[in-house]
Amino acid sequence: MNRTTQGWIFGFLGMLVFSGSLPATRLAMAGFDPIFLTVARAVLAGAMAAAILLLTRQAWPGRREISSLLIVSLGTVVGFPLLTALALQYITAAHSVIFIGLLPLSTAIFGVLRGGERLRPVFWLFSGLGSALICGYALRNGVNGALAGDLLMLCAIVVCGLGYAEGATLSRKMGGWQVICWALVAALPVMLVLLFLTMPASFASIDAASWWSLAYVAIFSSIVGFLLWYRGLALGGIGAVGQLQLLQPFFGMMLAAVILSENVDQAMVLVTMAVIACVFGAKRFARPVARQG
Template sequence: MERTSPLPHPSTQKAASGWLNGFIGVLIFSGSLPATRVAVLEFDPLFLTVARASIAGVLALCLLLLFQEKRPSRSQLWPLAIVALGVVVGFPLLTALALQYVTSAHSIVFLGLLPLATAVFGVLRGGERPRPVFWLFSVLGSLLVVGFAVSQGLSAAPAGDILMLLAILVCGLGYAEGAKLSRTLGGWQVISWALVLALPVMMVLTLFRAPPSFSGITLPAWLSLAYVALFSMLIGFVFWYRGLAQGGIAAVGQLQLLQPFFGLALAATLLHEQVSLGMLGVTLAVILCVAGARKFSK
């Protein structure tokens, strides 16, 4: 009799699918800062923020209507507003402003703190009590990032570093809130409804902040705007929140630790920015600290 291999357990398949979706989401997000760096060379940062949100919001509205998704309940509106303020408006605007002062390679180092920020807000929201070792890794990782910023000449462009730190904080809040909400509302629906919630204000601001003429805008700037609008603002979140829902927030969330490496590679390859050994070393050290913090978060 021919022996057949046992089929994978459904939960195993679901977890594997979650890791794959999360990995795709991280890859997409890794191109956000390099693309934003290119776009802000020719677009006003505020216009870039509201334009990318408007484009993604229109597409999200079409998706919600196409699939006839049920409207969020009243209790879900405030969490959606937090997601919108964090990942639709806050992070894109703050990073666009920061990239006027620092290179994308420099800013990517700060992304090593994003998993930690997400974990901290998850702890605050969930009322968990992490072990003392968690806070040891957290403080050490923060000191490494601050120390790197100082060594690179913090006094020369303190605004860029401060803006990046604020961007990480609001994004961490938006990720944690969105991940929690995705359990009841659905993965891609969370970012879609958040975009639609912000759409009226974003469209009005897009019209007011639009430049008098687009004749001087080059193709790389337009392609960068398209990338951050379609992929960073919508498609990436479809994979990311789906991965979180399938594989678990704590497990799949660790994939964010790979984002600085992918981002640095893109910055060096596409923008020809210099990535020093020190920058790589700090990024690796921060990633190790965040990994340790996540391990002892429960």
Template sequence: MDRSTDGWISGLIGVVIFSGSLPATRVAVEAFDPLFLTGARATIAGILGLALLLAFRERRPARQDLLPLAIVALGVVVGFPLLTALALQQVTSAHSIVFVGLLPLSTAIFGVIRGGERPSPAFWVFSILGSALVMGFALSQGLSASPMGDGLMLGAIIVCGLGYAEGARLSRRLGGWQVISWALVLSLPVMAVLALVYWPATFADVTLPAWIGLGYVSVFSMLVGFIFWYRGLAQGGIASVGQLQLLQPFFGLALAATLLHETVTPVMLLVTVGVIGCVIGARRFARRALTKALATGAT
């Protein structure tokens, strides 16, 4: 199996894991304050990440890696979880999941800025088309239900794309699980304090589904998924493998419909099918980006 194919397989596993994040967050915020949820999930994952680093006796990151790790932490440990938790208080997970279709474009843009990739013009056509389909859906809803919720989701997509690209760049040198583990450890003191400050007065009313949601986003969304995802981005190319995120709404909508019994409209399905089609076209024109990135990734 060549490096690119292995990267795509790892990336796909990461996307499948991430697809449960928004439905799980939606369930969790029904019982937990968004700020507590953000702090708690990062604290739990940070403790697990620290245990992994100690168990494998990993060396500390070099000084020049600290700022990139901080960017990863701000993007995927703090920014995306907090913004999506706040958004999901105002919109359904089915509605928010469609915005995930913007993640490939956000990741690709930051892949150019931070990862040194140079996708072809045809790649950008497919990537922008997929994003346009997502935004067309949002506009078709009139944004009347919750403009604030949609704004928070857009902000989450931007910071997440930055965290993905920065983490993938570091993974070429440090390794995928090491990057997310160090980012979690770096943010652990702040996130632990956040969890303590917003600690609920009682857990008596917390339902079992809410506990399961907290457990899922803590272990799988914050740690396990990133092990596969960063490995995939590093091996297959940030822009190329990043297009797999267009599949995430499909998996997420299925979970929202089956587990949360949320309504999935025909328009949502059409948008999802459209953005899935875009990943096929974008994949064909992203190979040059991987060659360029691997040539410059160590610099």
């Protein structure tokens, strides 16, 4: 099996893990404040990441890697979880996952800016078409979420795309799991302080579903998913494998319908088929443009 195929397999598995993030966050917010939820998941994930790094005796990152790790940390450990949790105060999980369809385009753009990738024009055509289909699906359903929630989700997509691209570029040097573990550890000192500042007076009223959801976003969304995702991006290319997240809104919608009983209409099936075609089209033309000279 070649590197590109492995990259798409790892990327697909990572995408599946991430599909449960927003529904789980919405469920966890039934018991937790969004800021405390963001901090708690970062602390739990950071503690596990620190243990992994210690047990495997990893060398400390060099000075050149630290700035990139901070970008990854701000984008994926702090920015995206916090902004999405805040957005979910105004919009449903099913509505929020529609915006994830814009994440592949954001990742590809930052892959060019930060990772130095050069992709073919046809690739950008399929990527843009897939993103347009996602937006069209949202418009068909009215986009009746609060403006604040939509703007927060757009900001989340920008910072997450930057974090994905930066992490994937750095993982070529450090390895995917090392990147996300060090990014989590970089945020841990600040998050520990914020944990005590934002901790609720009592946990007595928090139900089991909120606790299990917190565990999911801390373990799977913050560590396991990134291990798979960064591995996929590093092997298959940032812009190419990143297109798999065009499928994430639909997996997320299905989970929102099953877990949260949120409404998902039949038009999703047709849009899903069209988006899958865009993913395969992007994959077909994802080979980077050869550099001149």
